[in-house]
Amino acid sequence: MNFIGADKTFDEAGVVIFGAPYDSTTSFRPGTRFGPAAIRSESFGIETYSPYLDRDLETDANVHDAGDLELPFGAPDRALDMIEAKAAEILDARKTPFLLGGEHLVTLGAVRAAVKRYPDLCILHFDAHADLREDYLGVRLSHACVMRRCHDLLGDGRIWQFGIRSGTHEEFQFMREGHVTTEPFSLKTLPSISFPLGTPVYLTVDLDVLDPSEFPGTGTQEAGGVRFAELRCALVDILSRFNVVAMDNVELSPALDASGRSTALACKILREQLLAFRR
Numbered sequence: 105m106n107f108i109g110a111d112k113t114f115d116e117a118g119v120v121i122f123g124a125p126y127d128s129t130t131s132f133r134p135g136t137r138f139g140p141a142a143i144r145s146e147s148f149g150i151e152t153y154s155p156y157l158d159r160d161l162e163t164d165a166n167v168h169d170a171g172d173l174e175l176p177f178g179a180p181d182r183a184l185d186m187i188e189a190k191a192a193e194i195l196d197a198r199k200t201p202f203l204l205g206g207e208h209l210v211t212l213g214a215v216r217a218a219v220k221r222y223p224d225l226c227i228l229h230f231d232a233h234a235d236l237r238e239d240y241l242g243v244r245l246s247h248a249c250v251m252r253r254c255h256d257l258l259g260d261g262r263i264w265q266f267g268i269r270s271g272t273h274e275e276f277q278f279m280r281e282g283h284v285t286t287e288p289f290s291l292k293t294l295p296s297i298s299f300p301l302g303t304p305v306y307l308t309v310d311l312d313v314l315d316p317s318e319f320p321g322t323g324t325q326e327a328g329g330v331r332f333a334e335l336r337c338a339l340v341d342i343l344s345r346f347n348v349v350a351m352d353n354v355e356l357s358p359a360l361d362a363s364g365r366s367t368a369l370a371c372k373i374l375r376e377q378l379l380a381f382r383r
Contacts, residue, residue, distance in 0.1 A: 105144045106121075107143065107371075107374065109165065109378075110169040111168075112167055112168045114168045114197070114199075116166055117166045117167055117168035118166045119202055120169075120197075120199050120200070122171065122172070123144075123172035123205075123206070124175060124203055124204065124205050125138065126175045126209070127206060127323075127357075128177055128178045128179075129180060129247050130323055131247065132323050132324045133324070135357035136205060136323060136354070136357045137206060138358050139354075139355070139358060143204060143370050146358075146368060147371045147375075149368060149371070150371050152375070154376055156336070157340070157376065165378050165379055173186055180209060181245065184209070184212055184245070185213070187212075187217075188214070191203065191213065191218065192217040196221075200348070200351070202350075202351050202352065202377075203351070204352070205354030206354055206355075207247040207355060208231070208354045209249075211308045212245075212254060215254050216257065218304070218349060219257050224304060225305070225349070226258070226264070226306070227258065227262065227263045227305070228297075230265075230291075230309045230310060230338070231266075231312065232267060232324070232325075232326035232329060233268065233312070234268050234276070234279065235249065236252045236278050237275060238252060251265070255283060260283050260284075261285070263284040263285070265286040266286075266290070266313070266338070267289070267313040267330050268286050268287070268288050269329070270326045294341065294342075304349040306349065306350050307339075307342060307348050307350075307351040308352050309339070311354065311356055311369075312324060312326060312355050314330060314332065315328065315330065318331060318365075318369060320360065320361045320365075321356055321360045322366065323355065323357050332369055336373060336376050339377055339380065340380040343377060344380060353373065
């Protein structure tokens with residue numbers, strides 16, 4: 105089953121969706137490995153048409169859904185290698201990979217592929233959590249460390265974070281030292297962000313940036329999040345202004361929200377991103 109409207113062939117498509125159903129380093133409640141499949145199946149509860157953008161997935165987007173990778177449970181190194189290889193295959197074909205997680209660690213595999221093709225890559229990161237730990241319980245490959253591992257690849261001044269409202273004292277000190285640029289608690293500085301024309305951007309969205317009153321279906325909820333309308337507008341702005349070369353949405357854990365509203369929201373956010381992105 106593919107995401108609604110994502111029925112173009114690989115050769116026809118400009119954007120290629122693929123899933124990374126992996127949650128072996130989850131630090132609290134597991135279940136994000138079921139996120140990609142839930143997004144696909146529940147997408148048929150929404151329309152292909154966006155009244156916000158006056159565009160339709162059936163006529164105004166060229167998207168191929170490549171399905172899920174079959175990732176080895178409990179082997180993060182191997183899983184990341186497989187994600188990197190798939191993202192590289194898509195990038196080599198001059199297409200844009202759109203990764204569906206899974207826990208946030210899966211982002212690292214796609215970023216590894218993107219930075220090899222685009223050495224001047226920058227990251228825009230939406231999240232409740234800083235994800236800047238050097239290690240979590242002695243482990244460096246964890247969803248709690250994913251942005252620190254990305255920083256290892258990119259260096260200072262190339263990661264912008266929004267909506268962050270949780271982290272250790274050390275993580276917030278790392279931010280204050282200027283290694284990354286962080287907008288805590290909100291997205292208000294996003295309109296002022298600019299890059300030199302053509303700068304390649306990786307967009308990563310941990311859906312727990314949303315307030316749990318709207319998005320309870322995630323493993324580590326954090327009160328005080330942004331709202332759907334605010335996030336939707338922010339993502340449309342990014343996709344219309346910047347040279348986004350790869351992206352992901354992660355951390356939906358559908359079983360933690362029996363109402364299904366979290367999955368429905370994830371589907372709608374994905375539809376809006378696909379329609380805002382014009383390539």
